[in-house]
Amino acid sequence: xxxxxxxxxxxxxxxxxxxxxxxxARTTSDLFVASRAITPWWNAAAISGEYLSAAxxxxxxxxxxxxxSGALWLPLxxxxxxxALLLFVAAPLRRFGAYTISDFAEARLxxxxxxxxxxxxxxLIAGFYLVPQLKGAGLTLGEVTGAPYWVGVLAVGxxxxxxxxxxxxxxxxxxxxxxxxxxxxxxxxxxxxxxIHLGGLPERAAMFGQELPRAGDAGLVVALDxxxxxxxxxxxxxxxxxxxxxxxxxxxxxxxxxxLSLPPDAVVPVAEGIEAxxxxxxxxxxxxxxxxxxxxxxxxxxxxxxxxxxxxxILVRFYTNPDGPAAxxxxxxxxxxxxxxxxxxxxxxxxxxxxxPELYVTGATDSVVLRLPEAAWPGLGGELLGALVAAGAFAxxxxxxxxxxxxxxxxxxxxLWRGAAGVGTRRRRFRLAALGGVVVPVALALVARGLDxxxxxxxxxxxxxxxxxxxxxxxIWWEGLTARGAAIGLVTGAVLATGAIFAGLALEDxxxxxxxxxxxxxxxxxxxxxxxxxxxxxxxxxxxxAADAELLALHAPEGxxxxxxxxxxxxxxxxx
Amino acid sequence: MxxxxxxxxxEATEHGGLYLRRLIRAQLGLSTVALVTFGALVxxxxxxxxxxxxxxxxxxxxxxxxIFIIAxxxxxxxxAIAVLYARRAAALEESFRDLVEPRD
Numbered sequence: 174x175x176x177x178x179x180x181x182x183x184x185x186x187x188x189x190x191x192x193x194x195x196x197x198a199r200t201t202s203d204l205f206v207a208s209r210a211i212t213p214w215w216n217a218a219a220i221s222g223e224y225l226s227a228a229x230x231x232x233x234x235x236x237x238x239x240x241x242s243g244a245l246w247l248p249l250x251x252x253x254x255x256x257a258l259l260l261f262v263a264a265p266l267r268r269f270g271a272y273t274i275s276d277f278a279e280a281r282l283x284x285x286x287x288x289x290x291x292x293x294x295x296x297l298i299a300g301f302y303l304v305p306q307l308k309g310a311g312l313t314l315g316e317v318t319g320a321p322y323w324v325g326v327l328a329v330g331x332x333x334x335x336x337x338x339x340x341x342x343x344x345x346x347x348x349x350x351x352x353x354x355x356x357x358x359x360x361x362x363x364x365x366x367x368x369i370h371l372g373g374l375p376e377r378a379a380m381f382g383q384e385l386p387r388a389g390d391a392g393l394v395v396a397l398d399x400x401x402x403x404x405x406x407x408x409x410x411x412x413x414x415x416x417x418x419x420x421x422x423x424x425x426x427x428x429x430x431x432x433l434s435l436p437p438d439a440v441v442p443v444a445e446g447i448e449a450x451x452x453x454x455x456x457x458x459x460x461x462x463x464x465x466x467x468x469x470x471x472x473x474x475x476x477x478x479x480x481x482x483x484x485x486x487i488l489v490r491f492y493t494n495p496d497g498p499a500a501x502x503x504x505x506x507x508x509x510x511x512x513x514x515x516x517x518x519x520x521x522x523x524x525x526x527x528x529x530p531e532l533y534v535t536g537a538t539d540s541v542v543l544r545l546p547e548a549a550w551p552g553l554g555g556e557l558l559g560a561l562v563a564a565g566a567f568a569x570x571x572x573x574x575x576x577x578x579x580x581x582x583x584x585x586x587x588x589l590w591r592g593a594a595g596v597g598t599r600r601r602r603f604r605l606a607a608l609g610g611v612v613v614p615v616a617l618a619l620v621a622r623g624l625d626x627x628x629x630x631x632x633x634x635x636x637x638x639x640x641x642x643x644x645x646x647x648x649i650w651w652e653g654l655t656a657r658g659a660a661i662g663l664v665t666g667a668v669l670a671t672g673a674i675f676a677g678l679a680l681e682d683x684x685x686x687x688x689x690x691x692x693x694x695x696x697x698x699x700x701x702x703x704x705x706x707x708x709x710x711x712x713x714x715x716x717x718x719a720a721d722a723e724l725l726a727l728h729a730p731e732g733x734x735x736x737x738x739x740x741x742x743x744x745x746x747x748x749x
Numbered sequence: 750m751x752x753x754x755x756x757x758x759x760e761a762t763e764h765g766g767l768y769l770r771r772l773i774r775a776q777l778g779l780s781t782v783a784l785v786t787f788g789a790l791v792x793x794x795x796x797x798x799x800x801x802x803x804x805x806x807x808x809x810x811x812x813x814x815x816i817f818i819i820a821x822x823x824x825x826x827x828x829a830i831a832v833l834y835a836r837r838a839a840a841l842e843e844s845f846r847d848l849v850e851p852r853d
Contacts, residue, residue, distance in 0.1 A: 253827060260783050260784055456805065457798075470795045497842075498835075512828060650777055729769070733849055
């Protein structure tokens, strides 16, 4: 009940602050001009707030508990992505004054038609990224209230769509900055207390030693909502709703729905798709094969490193920096803030192995962050901390999902919905797009219940890295890029990445390396997309036109009267 | 008439293009150096951990060294690279500014 109150408070605060912020912004007539007074620290907190999603809050620890320490490459990549953004994109893109990738593509290549293509890719990426946020919502609400999974998905989908449609969350920096500190506090406080707990934990062997996860001294009781297919790594007795049974070592069984109880110290059975690992195997961040194989790790690092710059809801935020150097200062601070946040999920992943082994039975390891406080401290203390993490999780997917919905609605209503329109029509289209755009992700989230949040987010990064990353890098740094090269490269990258992901879903078993590449195709799709863009642009050379004006706008330092000075920023976007 | 580098740039003459491309190349070079530094340090990590399984038996603060290495130390490293890069990039822009608009 405390948790429900905390969630409602966070949701209410987000909507309230958003609406209040819009009123504030209207009085200054221009949202963007208003936000130019914002300091790099505020901006950085806002970017981090929008970035830290269900994948960071719940997914990392969940995947770490399930697969092992290989999941720890995720936060590394999520953060390193901002280094790539800093080194190659932040300052030039801010100077150019384009604040969506579609704007950038159209203005840099002087080709209006590429805008439509970029818009389609934006929708794909945002779709892939929205699904795990909604999944997180369904999961959290279910954990807290016992409501069925679909209730949370539908509820949060509706709240976010209505919120965006009503004009709340429209790039309000202060709301997002607030969300960052809220999330960091919510994950840090229980983690610090848990670390103290870890010092006195006797079950260290199950974490890093030779042992498999076991039921505690008092045995273990697990509620199974539906029949559950499990594998018993060791022989043990068990009972479901009082009906006793015995499983042999390595036996695969389908347990009926009901209350599974295991005797004290029994090795817990694991759900389908999970491999029982000894603490030692579990603690290895890289293995020669399997889900932590080097191919997979490198592919994941590449996707996250290069994919961050292509996330549609993140780039928009950089526009609130006054100039290029400020964009750089902001990015440096983002790295610091993310480093602070990512120090903590690892604590949950490791302790979950010992304190909530029942999640191995149900396979719902994505709930580990939500479950851990109450498992560690039964009673009021645990309940309060549990409410805190639930509220933090809600802040995580509310902020990310709202940011994504703004991008989706903007893309549909502005880039894809053709035809002249006045301000009133535009606003109506934006609202309709926000309400309509949420339908597909909600439907997909209902289907994708069994997939890990981190895996789903990994796809969004792979897609962004295979499409917008080459477009941005080549567009900013290479004058030879042509519209045709960019277009064909975008299509190639998008088709390769999505094709591999869906093929991976369809193919059940296969060679481990092939599987790893299908789950995380970046290591192939990114170089191919780059190569295609360069090759087609080179072949297109006769039709190339000088891009001096664009290069000047991208790279000339401020204060020289060259390029676009900050206050003319809108010129490029409005040039259409 | 005496044309300054600024005019050349603003009028997009051949000379102006030369100045601009020199700046872009310098910036790209700097970014690449930072990227290679990052790549050498972080990119080598997975391979190093794979090839040195013995690290698994070394414990730091109660945690196996490989987990410890990837969970915390890379982050300050990112920040250090970022700070150094941002400083150098600003300096490059400053010298470009001096070239274009010499202050006497």
